[in-house]
Amino acid sequence: MITPVFKSLFLSALLSTIFLYPGSAHAETIKVCQKCSFSSIKKAVQAAHKRDTILIREGTYKEKDIVVDKPITIIGEHFPVVDGEENGQIFLIRSDSVTIRGLQIQNVGNSYVEDWAGIKALHVKHCVIENNKLLNTFFGIYFAKSENCIIRGNEIIGKAKNEIETGNAIHLWYCKKMLIERNKTSGHRDGIYFEFVSDSKIFNNISTKQVRYGMHFMFSHYNEYFHNQFTDNDAGVAVMYSDHIYMHENSFSDNWSPVSNGILLKEITDSRIEKNTFEHNTIGVYAEGCDRIEIRNNNFNKNGWAVKILGNCSDNKFEKNNFTANTFDVVTNSSLSHNLFEQNFWSEYTGYDLDKNGMGDVPYRPVKLFTYIVEQTPASIILLRSLFIDLLNLAEKVTPVITPETLVDKKPLMKEIKW
Amino acid sequence: MFKILKYSFYDVLRSRWTVLYFLFFLVSTFALLYFSGNMSKGIVSLMNVSLTIIPLISTIFGVMHYYNSREFVELLLSQPIKRSDIFIGQYLGLSFSLSLSFVAGTIIPFIAYGIFVSSEVWNFSLLIFTGAILSFIFVGLAFLISILNENKIKGFGIAILMWLCMAVVYDGLILMVFISFNDYPLEKAAVLMVNLNPIDLSRIMILLKLDISALMGYTAAVFNQYFGTTNGMIMSLLSLLGWIVFPVLLFNFFAKRKDF
Structure with missing residues (x-):
């Protein structure tokens, strides 16, 4: 008698692993509410078996330190509130395949x-954190040493006031093959923070009003970032010490303060930045120590400085970008440039195109004399838009003496590129 | 005084040059708005134009008006009218009509592009306001220069030189000071130097309001601390008013003592 039951159990377990569906026939659903058999999430989790589903009904649960140490699914109905009462971390995942x-x-x-978090996961695989709301959590979602997990559709809202007293909305440390999708974050130190994360995809996220960076990653190679929006963050987006990054179709806008960059690239190598929009940032792209980056088909519109590229960057290519209505197009601190600017559209270009091949016959020098002066003497920015400066720029344009000889677009486009 | 102001005002307003001045602003503002297609950018471009043109034209107009109306003034002087009434009346008449040409010439295109429903209305008002103030300042300075110089050519030369100094040379000096004292904190000195030149002061006031302050980094922090506060705003307004009041008072002082 026992054998067939065991067999069917085994079969269902097998099926559930095949279909990756934990709530199969023999897994139980445990309900949690004030009047159910369990009124505490913690007790329900302790009582649950592998592959059970815990269904939490609407209500407020004042609980913290809920340790999920078996592969179960926890689902809330109409967003039940789990409140840590400002006194400790709420979910700690220590098992694979938790949803x-x-x-x-x-x-x-x-x-x-300690790094307290709304949901913290350590050493796990195949976990899914989906469609949650995290309010006033120190760290929102925190993964460490994990693989193949999905963080999707969460709304993470913090009340950060300064950098010291807050955590990050999504914090990943030593992770691999993660998927960060459709999350909305605001009011943290960093919106999305990666350290030692590789082979991951980050897309369709919105990160706004962080007190430091909208996104921040370091030592995170082979990642792809696309369709994200980074708006109105105190210091923009910072990416550092990483290679083989592919960023495309992101929007970096309104990062507007004296220390703010649309994106800060520090020692990024062999990467591609394509079809992004940089609009109304103090500095659109700030590059320091970067090599072999291809920056192509981006829109730089109404930034203070569209591109600030330091002398220690080399072999970067700026191709087919639109530079429109920026106060300064390109600034550098060195008289030599080892980067290529080609076939960009510059709204300040005044040359002509006699052979009608769509490219201007006169090279365009995006670094103006005043840009150079401001770089050397920051206080002189108060002369911005004065007649004297216009005259100086004009004189330098006619006979370039001081501005970098090699930083020049030899084939500036006559028309804005549409992509 | 009011009567003289009125006559002088209408006299100037009827002249071809004022109409031309008005038309210049009308056309250039329309063009700027058309080509920039964006209110904020249009305001910045208009600021560039007006900060150069208004002082220049006001200076030239002022000098020209003073020398041309000399016979009329001599006629008036023979009448029982207070001297200060004659001269101040003339000054105000010319300044008002020039400001009116500027204000009307710029405000019509902006209204046509819907300034009152846009968020830029305050920035635009600031531009209009500083433009009008600049007219008053430079007409005053021009009158002062002309009363000190009997010789027309000399008066003209000095007036143009004064404009050149304020619009171009002064900024060059600032830049030289900045470059040579680069190792020192210059922000406070910059605030002071800017306050001493009405053109620079107007430019900075508008730029700071136009949200460009973030570009200026640490300098802007100091500037915002100064211009952002009520005290700073009052100080800069006082400084602008001072640029009107002192030349006009001086002009009045010389006018009273001048032997015609």
Whole structure:
């Protein structure tokens, strides 16, 4: 008698692993609500078996330190509230294949010793964190040493006031093959923070109003970032010490303060930045120590400085970008440039195209004399738009003496590129 | 005084040059708005134009008007009218009509492009305001220069030189100071130097309001601390008013003592 039951159990377990569907016939659904058999999430998790589903009904649950140490699915109905009462971390995932969906997790509280988080996962694989709301969590979603997990459709809203007293909305450390999709984050230190993360995809996220960076990653190679929006962050987006990054169709806008960049690239190599929009940032792209980056088909519109590229960058290519209505197009601190600017559209270009091949016959020098002066003497920016400066620029344009000889677009386009 | 102001005002307003001045602003503002297609950018371009043109034209107009109306003034002087009434009336009449040409010439295109429903209305008002103030300042300076110089050519030369100094040379001096004292904190000195030149002061006031302040980094922080506060705003307004009041008072002082 026992054998067939065992067999069917085995079969269902097998099926469930095949279809990756934890709530199969023999896995139980445990309901949690005030009047159900479980009124505490923590107790429900302790009582659950592998592949069970815990269904949390609407209500407020004042709980913290819920350790999920088996592969279960936790689903909230109509966003039940899990409140940590400012005193500790809420979910800690220590098992593979855990799904958390549809919860409102709030009030984790600050810690200066530990990285408390709304949902923290350590050493796990195949976890899914989906469609949750995290409010006022110190760190929102925190993964460390994990692989193949999905963070999707979460809304993470913090109340950050300064850099020291807040965590990051999505924080990944030593992870691989992660998928970060459709999350909305605001009010944290960094919106999306990666350190030692590789082979991951980050797309359709919106990161706004962080007190530091909209996105920040370091030592994270072979990642792809696309269709993300980074708006109104205090210092823009910073990416550092990484290679083989592919960023495309992102929008970096309104990062407008004296220390703000659309994107700060520090020691990024062998990467591609394509079809992004940089609009109304103090500095659109700031590059330091970067090699072999291809920056192509981007729109730079109404930035203070569209591109600030330091002398220690080499072999980068700026091709077919649109530079429109920026206060300064390109600035550099060196008189030599080892980067290529070709076939860009510059709205300030005044040359002509006699042979009608769509490219101007006179080379365009995007670095103006005043740009150079401001770089040397920052206070002189108060002369911006004065008649004297216009005259100086004109004189330098006619006979370039000071501005970098090699930083020149030899084939400036006559018309804006549409892509 | 009011009567003389009125006569002088209508006299100038009827002249071909004022109409031309008005038309210049009308056409150039329309063109700027058309080509920039964007209110904020249009305001910046218009600022570039007006900060150069208004002082220049006001200076030339002022000098020309003073020398041309000399016979009329002599006629008036023979009448029982207070001297200060004659001269101040003339000054105000010319300044008002020039400001009116500028204000009307710029405001019509902006209204046509819907300034009142856009968010730039305050920035635009600031531009209009500083433009009008600049007219008053430079007409005053021109009158002062002309009363000190009997010789027309000399007066003209000095007036143009004064414009050149304020519009171009002064900025060059600032730049030289900045470059030679690069190792020192220059922000406070910059605030002071800017306050001493009405053209620079107007430019900075508009630029800071036009959200360009972030470009200026640390300098802007100091500037915003100064211009952003009520005190700073009052100080810069006082500085602009000073540029009107002192030349006119001086002009009045010389006018009273001048032997015609």
